[in-house]
Every structure is written in C-alpha cells, then in structure tokens.
Amino acid sequence: MNFGCGGEKLYRVSGKVMFAGKPVPAGKIYFAPDGKKNNSGSAGYAEIVGGSFDTSAAGGRGTVGGPTVITIEGLDPAAKAEKADKSGEVLIKPLFPRYTKTVELPMSDSTQEFVVQIEPGTNPAGGAGGMIIP
Structure with a gap:
C-alpha cells in the first residue's frame, strides 16, 4: 500500500x-x-508490457480500490498504423477499440486478470463494442 496526494x-x-x-x-x-x-479519489494506471501490468512499476500509479471503471488500450507494436502523424512519427496500431468496464477492486493490494472480448459484428481494429471480463 502507498499513499497518494492528500494522504x-x-x-x-x-x-x-x-x-x-x-x-x-x-x-x-x-x-x-x-x-x-x-x-472518489485519484485515478491509477499502469503500462501493459507482454500482457502484464503493475501499478507499482515505473510509470504507474496505485488505485483507491472499490467500484472502479477500468479502461484498457491495447496496442500491437509489430503492426504499423496506416499513416504517420504530422510530426512524421509512426503511430502504433491499436489491437482493439478502447474498452471500459466497471469492476469492484479490493481495498488492498491485488492481482487481477482481464480478458478483452470482441462482441460479434464489431471491428477489432476500430469502432465500438466489446467487453472486459475480469
């Protein structure tokens, strides 16, 4: 357990x-x-690397627990996006649209596994649809 802004x-x-x-x-x-x-409280976040995440790793921040809206952005670093941005930087292609799901996180340190599933008839490379199964 860590303490964030305001204790x-x-x-x-x-x-x-x-x-x-x-x-x-x-x-x-x-x-x-x-x-x-x-x-209420501050949002937490973590990088996903090789299918794993940890809010205590560099670049991450812990969560307050309780009812939580989880958002997952999955990227495929091996697949280049169709266009570069105006700076000429090559963008990384998303694996699926941004997903959100409300879950109940414990008021303690925890290990979670989330499975992102695409609903039938949706485009995994873009658009809406899908769900996260905790």
Whole structure:
C-alpha cells in the first residue's frame, strides 16, 4: 500500500490482460474511481508490457480500490498504423477499440486478470463494442 496526494491510500494492482487468447503485447490500463457508485479519489494506471501490468512499476500509479471503471488500450507494436502523424512519427496500431468496464477492486493490494472480448459484428481494429471480463 502507498499513499497518494492528500494522504489517500493507494493499493497496488498487478496482473495480466489477454485478447483473442494471447497476452496484450503493449498498452495502458487505467483505474478510475466510479463516482456513480460514490467512489472518489485519484485515478491509477499502469503500462501493459507482454500482457502484464503493475501499478507499482515505473510509470504507474496505485488505485483507491472499490467500484472502479477500468479502461484498457491495447496496442500491437509489430503492426504499423496506416499513416504517420504530422510530426512524421509512426503511430502504433491499436489491437482493439478502447474498452471500459466497471469492476469492484479490493481495498488492498491485488492481482487481477482481464480478458478483452470482441462482441460479434464489431471491428477489432476500430469502432465500438466489446467487453472486459475480469
């Protein structure tokens, strides 16, 4: 357990993110307290590397626990996007559209596994649809 801004308790969340039966090679996972369920505090986040994430790793931040809206962005570093941005930098192609799901995280350090599933009839490279199964 760590303490964030204002002394709020932050908990470590680590685990795996899977898509289409394989680990998500790269991306980000965000943990936002669900205000609709009276949860508040700072958002947590972590990098996804080789299908694993850890909010205590460099570039990460712990979560307050409780009702949480999780957002996952999965990227495929091996596949280049169709266009570079205006700076000429090559963009990384997303594996799937940004996904969100409300889950209940414990008020303690925890290990979680999330499986991103595409709903039938959606485009895994873009558009809406899909769900996360914790």
